[in-house]
Amino acid sequence: MKNRSLVTIAEHSKEKILYMIELAKQFEENPNKRLLEGKVVATLFFEPSTRTRLSFETAANRLGARVIGFTDPKVTSSSKGETLKDTIKMVSNYADIIVMRHYLEGAARYASEVTNIPIVNAGDGANQHPSQTMLDLYSIHKTQGTLENLNIYLVGDLKYGRTVHSLLMAMRHFNPTFHFIAPQELRMPDEYKIYCKNHQIKYEEHTDFNEDIIANADILYMTRVQRERFTDLDEYERVKNVYILRKDMLRKAKQTMRILHPLPRVNEIAYDVDESPMAYYFQQAQNGLYAREAILCDVLGITLDDVKAFK
Numbered sequence: 683m684k685n686r687s688l689v690t691i692a693e694h695s696k697e698k699i700l701y702m703i704e705l706a707k708q709f710e711e712n713p714n715k716r717l718l719e720g721k722v723v724a725t726l727f728f729e730p731s732t733r734t735r736l737s738f739e740t741a742a743n744r745l746g747a748r749v750i751g752f753t754d755p756k757v758t759s760s761s762k763g764e765t766l767k768d769t770i771k772m773v774s775n776y777a778d779i780i781v782m783r784h785y786l787e788g789a790a791r792y793a794s795e796v797t798n799i800p801i802v803n804a805g806d807g808a809n810q811h812p813s814q815t816m817l818d819l820y821s822i823h824k825t826q827g828t829l830e831n832l833n834i835y836l837v838g839d840l841k842y843g844r845t846v847h848s849l850l851m852a853m854r855h856f857n858p859t860f861h862f863i864a865p866q867e868l869r870m871p872d873e874y875k876i877y878c879k880n881h882q883i884k885y886e887e888h889t890d891f892n893e894d895i896i897a898n899a900d901i902l903y904m905t906r907v908q909r910e911r912f913t914d915l916d917e918y919e920r921v922k923n924v925y926i927l928r929k930d931m932l933r934k935a936k937q938t939m940r941i942l943h944p945l946p947r948v949n950e951i952a953y954d955v956d957e958s959p960m961a962y963y964f965q966q967a968q969n970g971l972y973a974r975e976a977i978l979c980d981v982l983g984i985t986l987d988d989v990k991a992f993k
């Protein structure tokens with residue numbers, strides 16, 4: 683069988699992204715379809731997580747699968763020196779799918795090359811977070827009615843933020859205009875700006891963050907400054923509070939604009955913003971369940987027709 687791993691969203695065509703949105707929509711209409719009865723999903727989390735792990739495990743449970751795994755590598759034999767390759771080969775003896783988060787960039791790709799069962803990348807270092815991107819795309823499509831021709835403002839840690847890296851790659855099919863708002867220390871890496879140029883993706887860079895800058899946004903995508911990615915904690919202290927979205931900054935925003943955040947939030951969105959109808963980050967996380975049910979089915983070769991036909 684062809685290995686159907688989800689390692690990077692860059693491998694998805696425009697048609698595939700729109701198909702996955704349609705699949706997720708089916709699960710929003712009915713999340714409880716026991717299409718994975720008899721299957722085992724392994725969730726291997728070498729880094730902390732709340733939403734990604736719990737929504738994948740909820741997705742597996744709602745689809746009728748059983749879940750095994752770990753949330754702390756210290757309680758596994760990797761703490762005794764077992765290699766990632768051996769861990770993946772072992773777990774492949776027990777499970778039908780591996781959902782893995784790892785601190786090393788490229789770990790998911792490597793894992794997919796040493797096993798025949800599908801690997802779902804639940805985040806690899808500062809590299810990619812494709813399942814987050816599927817739920818982001820689903821959320822953008824649901825709130826804007828389209829993915830085409832949108833003004834998308836990415837704010838905060840654009841250097842280490844794997845969610846923004848995945849999102850910009852996925853959006854290449856839909857003629858977006860990106861605005862990168864970041865302090866010098868956390869600006870979008872050159873490799874992603876080159877990616878934009880190679881794929882005719884329009885972008886502007888800003889260091890200011892105020893109501894005038896964001897007035898034309900369709901999507902305002904806030905991100906956390908990730909303490910765990912800094913080797914120099916003095917640098918983290920300098921930039922950690924650099925951008926905070928307050929409610930009064932939304933005065934000039936389009937009424938249809940929606941604020942997304944992959945979460946967790948620390949302090950980059952003030953709590954009074956939660957009351958705004960533009961705040962969409964908690965619904966966005968809920969959409970993660972439907973997007974991840976779609977992903978688990980897709981990597982096992984279960985099609986949209988199968989999902990529609992299942993009662």
Ligand code: CP
Pocket residue numbers: 730731732733734735805814944945946
């Ligand atoms: N968005 C996201 O990846 O959240 P968790 O780290 O809680 O999984």
